[in-house]
Amino acid sequence: MNDLTKDPAEMQAKIVALEQEMLQHPEAHLALEPVHHFSKGIYARELLIPAGVLLTGKVHKHENLNIVNGDITVWTDEGMKRLTGHHILVSAPGTKRVGYAHADTIWTCVHATESTDLEEIERLMVCDSFDEYQQFLQGPAEMQALEV
16 A cells, blocks of 8 residues: 555545646646436446546545546555556545546446436535535435435
């Protein structure tokens, strides 16, 4: 394990600082449009990440699967890792990823939900910040259970 994985609060601060720096360069902003897939009890969000793109994701409220095909260096539970080819990762609750695509990469997040309403899914599955995630954790337990 490297030093980045020893202190989650320090890693979170580094991710937030990176995002703030990225926001200082709106000319480099690239809108990536996901493709949405639905099946009984499952929602999958597929994103094509072009080569050369640095990106961050949202904070996930619940465990989910990530299916990755391509060549990307990404923050994982074991630190920064270069993933080439096909990989399946499990994201624990509270995960926020940072990645740099060395080649075009397809990243698909798979969530358990009966909903097909994209706004509802976003509200139920992710937070915009670590602070919002902490508020979610401190909320009523019955609300957290209902969201899954």
